[in-house]
Amino acid sequence: xxIVGDAITWLNDPYNWTAPGTGIIDLGVEHLEMTAAAxxxxxxxxxxxxxxxxxxxxxxxxxxxxxxxxxAFPTLGIMFILATTGLFGDGAAIVAAAxxxxxxxxxxxxxxxxDVDRDVVDAARGMxxxxxxxxxxxxxxxxxxxxxxxxxxxxxxVVATIPLAAVVAGGGLGAIVVYGFANQRYDQVLAxxxxxxxxxxxxxxxxxxVQRALTPVYQRRGVRTA
Amino acid sequence: xxxxPATGTFGPMPPNPWFSWDYxxxxxxxxxxxxxxxxxxxIEAVLIALVIAVPLSALAVRVRWLSGVIVGTASVLYTIPSxxxxxxxxxxxxxxxxxxxxGVVMYALLVLIRNTIAxxxGVDPDVVDAARGLxxxxxRRLWLVEMPNALPGIVxxxxxxxxxxxxxxxxxxxxxxxxxxxLMFRGFQTFYRxxxxxxxxxxxxxxxxxxxxxxxLGRALTPWLRERSAA
Numbered sequence: 520x521x522i523v524g525d526a527i528t529w530l531n532d533p534y535n536w537t538a539p540g541t542g543i544i545d546l547g548v549e550h551l552e553m554t555a556a557a558x559x560x561x562x563x564x565x566x567x568x569x570x571x572x573x574x575x576x577x578x579x580x581x582x583x584x585x586x587x588x589x590x591a592f593p594t595l596g597i598m599f600i601l602a603t604t605g606l607f608g609d610g611a612a613i614v615a616a617a618x619x620x621x622x623x624x625x626x627x628x629x630x631x632x633x634d635v636d637r638d639v640v641d642a643a644r645g646m647x648x649x650x651x652x653x654x655x656x657x658x659x660x661x662x663x664x665x666x667x668x669x670x671x672x673x674x675x676x677v678v679a680t681i682p683l684a685a686v687v688a689g690g691g692l693g694a695i696v697v698y699g700f701a702n703q704r705y706d707q708v709l710a711x712x713x714x715x716x717x718x719x720x721x722x723x724x725x726x727x728x729v730q731r732a733l734t735p736v737y738q739r740r741g742v743r744t745a
Numbered sequence: 746x747x748x749x750p751a752t753g754t755f756g757p758m759p760p761n762p763w764f765s766w767d768y769x770x771x772x773x774x775x776x777x778x779x780x781x782x783x784x785x786x787x788i789e790a791v792l793i794a795l796v797i798a799v800p801l802s803a804l805a806v807r808v809r810w811l812s813g814v815i816v817g818t819a820s821v822l823y824t825i826p827s828x829x830x831x832x833x834x835x836x837x838x839x840x841x842x843x844x845x846x847x848g849v850v851m852y853a854l855l856v857l858i859r860n861t862i863a864x865x866x867g868v869d870p871d872v873v874d875a876a877r878g879l880x881x882x883x884x885r886r887l888w889l890v891e892m893p894n895a896l897p898g899i900v901x902x903x904x905x906x907x908x909x910x911x912x913x914x915x916x917x918x919x920x921x922x923x924x925x926x927x928l929m930f931r932g933f934q935t936f937y938r939x940x941x942x943x944x945x946x947x948x949x950x951x952x953x954x955x956x957x958x959x960x961x962l963g964r965a966l967t968p969w970l971r972e973r974s975a976a
Contacts, residue, residue: 591952593915596945599933679826696832705836712832
């Protein structure tokens with residue numbers, strides 16, 4: 520049994536890439552769309568809340584607690600529960616991924632805003648800046664590196680969660696693996712696993728470069744993903 | 746009248762509450778089996794990961810250039826999505842227990858290595874100097890002085906790794922060995938909510954209990970920290 524060779528053969532078949540709806544390209548695009556949808560939903564909720572809590576210096580305990588407890592939540596269980604309420608496939612995966620993305624973004628945004636040097640904020644206030652201006656022109660720019668780190672962690676995590684959509688009859692690249700298992704086509708399972716793994720690693724690498732570009736040189740050491 | 750996914754026929758939906766004690770009582774042996782598998786798998790995985798992570802971390806702290814290689818490799822493994830990792834492992838090592846165990850060990854490695862390295866780097870250099878002055882050789886210094894001082898960091902890593910492993914094992918359901926994930930999957934296939942909810946709650950409960958046990962273990966292993974904070 521040369522399963523690795525079979526998987527490479529599978530990957531070399533152009534039809535497996537271009538098949539409309541079930542090829543790697545179409546499923547990959549769907550995967551990225553679902554990822555974007557989940558991250559946007561989470562960001563729309565987490566960014567304003569994190570900025571508000573960080574600016575007003577409230578809710579530290581709750582944000583950290585939320586970030587830690589969600590680690591224990593089994594994503595698959597949440598998706599199955601959503602499925603029994605009628606939310607299947609892509610929708611269930613997007614909602615589940617957003618639920619897990621929210622606390623990570625919230626905690627990083629909060630920490631970014633909260634860790635801005637208090638002296639800088641005091642100076643801005645002394646210069647007569649209003650609360651809103653302090654947020655937009657002082658705290659947010661200084662919080663960008665940590666918020667960027669939060670986005671990187673979140674997006675990589677969502678890219679890794681979305682494959683589970685296929686288990687609840689959704690699309691995305693996980694479908695290749697799940698159909699492979701269902702039909703005992705292990706060459707396809709292995710090939711699908713490799714494609715998803717490469718996608719996650721490439722996205723992590725690209726986001727690492729973006730994060731680096733967004734971080735001023737003097738801050739580069741010591742800034743880490745939470 | 747709705748389509749019942751369970752039977753594929755038209756008709757009123759069978760009762761499908763969120764939770765049912767009847768279900769728990771009637772299926773207790775299945776639930777207990779799944780819980781036992783889940784618990785042993787988690788403990789085994791974290792212990793294996795610990796046995797691998799501690800020497801690697803000790804090595805990484807001593808040999809500068811190796812630390813990049815070790816942490817880098819662990820980060821790459823950690824970034825691979827769980828479904829993909831199980832999909833890569835299952836065709837190679839076979840369906841069932843092995844791919845899940847190997848997969849969750851790989852994920853636990855990064856957290857443990859990072860925390861152990863941080864713990865070792867945080868050891869007071871004066872303490873290490875004192876040990877050297879007392880004539881401790883490198884390996885005695887590592888195991889009798891540096892490791893005990895790094896224990897809080899290691900225990901913090903163990904707690905994080907354990908909690909994430911409990912959640913991850915459920916994904917093993919896709920290769921037929923998910924512990925409580927198996928129950929969730931069966932509940933999904935039969936569209937029976939109590940089964941999914943019970944398994945999900947037990948998962949959370951297991952994470953909380955193991956986390957509390959490790960916290961207590963950490964306290965018991967570092968009595969000197971308690972005395973210091975009490976003083």
